[in-house]
Amino acid sequence: MSVSPAAFLAAGTVLFVIGLVGALLKRNALSIFLSIELMMNAVNLLFLTYGRMRGDPSSHVIVFFVIAIAAAEAAVGLAVFVALFRSRQTIEVDRINLLKW
Amino acid sequence: MSPAAFFLLAAVAKIAVVWAVMLAALLPNLVWMERRGAGLIQDRPGPNRVGPLGLFQAVADVLKMFLKEDVTPLYVDKLLHTVAPAILLVPALTTFAVIPFGSSIPVFGREVKLVIADVNIGILYVLALTSVGVYGLVLAGWASNNKYSLLGGLRSGAQVISYELSMGLAAIATFVTAGSLKPSAVVEWQVQTVWNCIPQAVGFVVFVVAAFAETNRVPFDLPEAEAELVAGYHTEYSAFKFGMFFMSEYANMIAASAMIVTLYLGGWSLPFVTFTGLWGGLLSIAVFWAKTLAVICVFIWVRWTLPRFRYDQLMNLGWKVLLPLSVANLLVVAWIVAMKGPA
Amino acid sequence: MTPELLLFALAAGLAIVFALAMVVEKTPVRSVLSLVVTFFGITVLAVMLAAPFIAAIIMIVYAGAILVLFLFVIMLLNLNEEAREKDSRPVQRVLGLVSALALGGLLLGLTLRAGKPPVEPSTAGGRIPAVDEIPLVGRLLFSDYLFAFEAVAVLLLAAAVGALILSRRRMD
Numbered sequence: 046m047s048v049s050p051a052a053f054l055a056a057g058t059v060l061f062v063i064g065l066v067g068a069l070l071k072r073n074a075l076s077i078f079l080s081i082e083l084m085m086n087a088v089n090l091l092f093l094t095y096g097r098m099r100g101d102p103s104s105h106v107i108v109f110f111v112i113a114i115a116a117a118e119a120a121v122g123l124a125v126f127v128a129l130f131r132s133r134q135t136i137e138v139d140r141i142n143l144l145k146w
Numbered sequence: 147m148s149p150a151a152f153f154l155l156a157a158v159a160k161i162a163v164v165w166a167v168m169l170a171a172l173l174p175n176l177v178w179m180e181r182r183g184a185g186l187i188q189d190r191p192g193p194n195r196v197g198p199l200g201l202f203q204a205v206a207d208v209l210k211m212f213l214k215e216d217v218t219p220l221y222v223d224k225l226l227h228t229v230a231p232a233i234l235l236v237p238a239l240t241t242f243a244v245i246p247f248g249s250s251i252p253v254f255g256r257e258v259k260l261v262i263a264d265v266n267i268g269i270l271y272v273l274a275l276t277s278v279g280v281y282g283l284v285l286a287g288w289a290s291n292n293k294y295s296l297l298g299g300l301r302s303g304a305q306v307i308s309y310e311l312s313m314g315l316a317a318i319a320t321f322v323t324a325g326s327l328k329p330s331a332v333v334e335w336q337v338q339t340v341w342n343c344i345p346q347a348v349g350f351v352v353f354v355v356a357a358f359a360e361t362n363r364v365p366f367d368l369p370e371a372e373a374e375l376v377a378g379y380h381t382e383y384s385a386f387k388f389g390m391f392f393m394s395e396y397a398n399m400i401a402a403s404a405m406i407v408t409l410y411l412g413g414w415s416l417p418f419v420t421f422t423g424l425w426g427g428l429l430s431i432a433v434f435w436a437k438t439l440a441v442i443c444v445f446i447w448v449r450w451t452l453p454r455f456r457y458d459q460l461m462n463l464g465w466k467v468l469l470p471l472s473v474a475n476l477l478v479v480a481w482i483v484a485m486k487g488p489a
Numbered sequence: 490m491t492p493e494l495l496l497f498a499l500a501a502g503l504a505i506v507f508a509l510a511m512v513v514e515k516t517p518v519r520s521v522l523s524l525v526v527t528f529f530g531i532t533v534l535a536v537m538l539a540a541p542f543i544a545a546i547i548m549i550v551y552a553g554a555i556l557v558l559f560l561f562v563i564m565l566l567n568l569n570e571e572a573r574e575k576d577s578r579p580v581q582r583v584l585g586l587v588s589a590l591a592l593g594g595l596l597l598g599l600t601l602r603a604g605k606p607p608v609e610p611s612t613a614g615g616r617i618p619a620v621d622e623i624p625l626v627g628r629l630l631f632s633d634y635l636f637a638f639e640a641v642a643v644l645l646l647a648a649a650v651g652a653l654i655l656s657r658r659r660m661d
Contacts, residue, residue: 128655
């Protein structure tokens, strides 16, 4: 292809690292969750690139499953945040520290 | 001319035709049709001052939109407030890229299919656009810094998401019989067999009801009803931004009618007629737009006839009635197609 | 500058710029919207990788359902305020940033070295092949990956029930 696969891989890796930075630096639990979603989607991109390089359609199936699992995880995660907000009135991860010594 | 350049030129020409018909001819006259139709049903004249029979009412409306003062409330997120109508308008206009509005026209020896983009994933493109359109509604409600707008926007967003499911499943049943996800394949199937509204009547009803809910038209327009939530998510909008909301509702209506015609009413075809050559292609375009216009008239007719649903009745209908019906429809259709075996 | 390269640059640039915007934005609503644009960029890249079905699924499920769910939660619980207090552990943030960037450099080096494909699939001059991937994916889902398919269906059911139970108000 006229765009080499290395370019797609670089783009996917850069997106993954940006998501990782977001997950490590943000204090709002929702922002951390969003960064994790970005990491999962960057991995989807990498899967698709590798699948195209090998000519293997299984990569599409795996990406399909990753998306479905991300949807399930988002639903349950947000329900947990809602329950957490109801009991602690905050959603910043620094303040949710009842179990600390 | 190389095939790529020819394709590009043909695509630009098709886009020009669709936009010319839709934006220039249809949208302004739709406003007039709606209000005269309302007058007809309610036994009163309707607009009849601006031009003969009130035909230039649309021009007057557009002028009003441009010349009114644009009021932006305080303490809003200005970027979101400005961008929300645009997010709502773009999906309504770009849905037309995959709808076949005619058979095909021979130009310079090559056959030009009258679809702007005949992608493999036709219906999924439309569903993706509908999903993105939800953001316009929800953001308009949020960015207005107004409790009623927020409630209207959230209700409207939840309504659209709920009915999107039934609409998608009902539409998928037509693609299962056609064997491909392209709308042009569905039209081809209907040309060779019968129009889809007959064998898939249940799916047809589900799709039409869901289309009413998707476009926020009566009887599902609670989020923008005046007696309920002031004007819902477009309370705090005036002048040109309100004009964009207005235009996007009508554009959505045209797009939904075009989808209904394509999937269930035979698209650009007539029962015993074959369209060949240049004049056949042009005639098929006329047939398509005539059918779309007929469905739009039904939309307008229903609006001024039926009362509106309460919000809980609306959600009840979407989740407990339409979704099981559309799933059952899909199961039956898939079973029949599987029994017939591979073609 | 071929059209493909231009399209790739635009899509990847859009995705990366808005991913950075998502990390930098203070309010959650704007973060979600930046992420939607990022996902749109990833969708375009997926189409370039001959996966239009997956691209549509990303827009419909990720950008059109999951992120709308995020927006609903933010708007209903009014979580849009920026963080009010000062950061209690600034050293940890710096350490996190440095180690993430180091990991990123390592990953980039590894992927770029492995970026030479072992077998070049036969494509015609870089154009996206007109292979209809949807029947292939469908067949694979129902043959080789049938167990995973059914398991994911059960998982989605469990997630829906779990979300309902977790967010119920206590009937005290």
